[in-house]
Amino acid sequence: MKYIAVQGCTLTTDNATAQATIIDSPSVKVKAGGNGVYKTPLKVQVAGATQGNFAQTAPSVGNIESTAQKVKADNILVILEGDKTNTPVQCPASDPNGATTTISVTVAVQAAGQTKVLGV
Numbered sequence: 001m002k003y004i005a006v007q008g009c010t011l012t013t014d015n016a017t018a019q020a021t022i023i024d025s026p027s028v029k030v031k032a033g034g035n036g037v038y039k040t041p042l043k044v045q046v047a048g049a050t051q052g053n054f055a056q057t058a059p060s061v062g063n064i065e066s067t068a069q070k071v072k073a074d075n076i077l078v079i080l081e082g083d084k085t086n087t088p089v090q091c092p093a094s095d096p097n098g099a100t101t102t103i104s105v106t107v108a109v110q111a112a113g114q115t116k117v118l119g120v
Contacts, residue, residue, distance in 0.1 A: 001118040001119065001120050002067075002080040002081045002082055002112070002118065002119060002120075003080065003081040003112035003114060003115060003117065003118055003119075004032050004037055004038075004071065004078050004079070004080060004081075004112060004114070004117050004118070004119045005037070005038045005042070005078070005079040005080060005081060005083070005109045005112045005113060006026060006031070006032050006033060006035035006036060006037055006038065006112065006113040006114050007026040007035040007036045007038070007113065008035055008113040008114075009022075009038070009081075009109055009110075009111060009112050009113035010109075010110045010111045010113070011044065011107055011108065011109060011110060012107070012108050012110040013046065013049075013105050013106065013107050013108075014105060014106045015046075015049045015050070015051070015103065015105045016050075017048050017049060017050045018046050018047070018048050018049035018050075018056070018091070018103075018105050019046070019047055019048045020044050020045070020046050020105075020107040021044065021045045021047075022038070022042060022043070022044055023043050023044065023045050023061070024038065024042050024043040026038050026039075027039060027073045027074050029073070029074060030073035030074060032114050032116060032117035033113070033114030033115070033116045033117065034114075035113060035114060037073040037078050037079075038078065038079040039066070039072075039073050039074060039076040039077065039078055039079065040064070040065055040066035040068075040076060040077045040078070040079055040083075041063035041064065041065055041066075042063065042064040042066075042079045042083075042109075043061060043062075043063055044061070044062055044063070044064055044085070044089070044107050045059050045060070045061050046059065046060050046061075046062065046089045046091055046105050046107060047059045047060075049091045049093065049103045049105050050093075050103070051093065051101070051103045052095075053095040053096060054093040054094065054095050054099075054101050054103065055093055055094065055095075056091045056092065056093045056103060057092050057093055057094050058091075058092055060089050060090060060091040060092070060105075061089070062085045062087065062088070062089030062090075062105075062107060063085060063086075063087075064079060064083050064084060064085050064107060064108070064109065065083065065085075065086050066078060066079050066080065066083055067080055067082070067083050068080050068119050068120065069120055070119070070120050071119035071120060078119055079109060080109070080112070080119055081109050081110075081111065081112040082108060082109060083108065083109050084106055084107060084108035084109070085106050085107045085108075088104035088105055088106045089104070089105045089106075089107060090102050090103075090104060091103040091104075091105055
């Protein structure tokens, strides 16, 4: 069992400089620890990714999918601590010489934001 992610949870990325932000709203009906619960898919935005001389040129959006099997909010599976983007977020990037590439960034829920409600 894992903690259910709520408003105020923290995200982590597998890129040392990338910052991930949740751009979805939590449930207004279902709460844990006084905060709204997040449901699948959870939309996140990544900015600031770097790889060698390449730097991300525009924010990119991806989805964290739930691994919950039973627990739902508003009839939709909830996001759990440790859930991550199944497909890495694809971030456009360029280097000082104008070469371009794509940086793949995986985003995960690092801490659920509450320690009272568990889900499966």
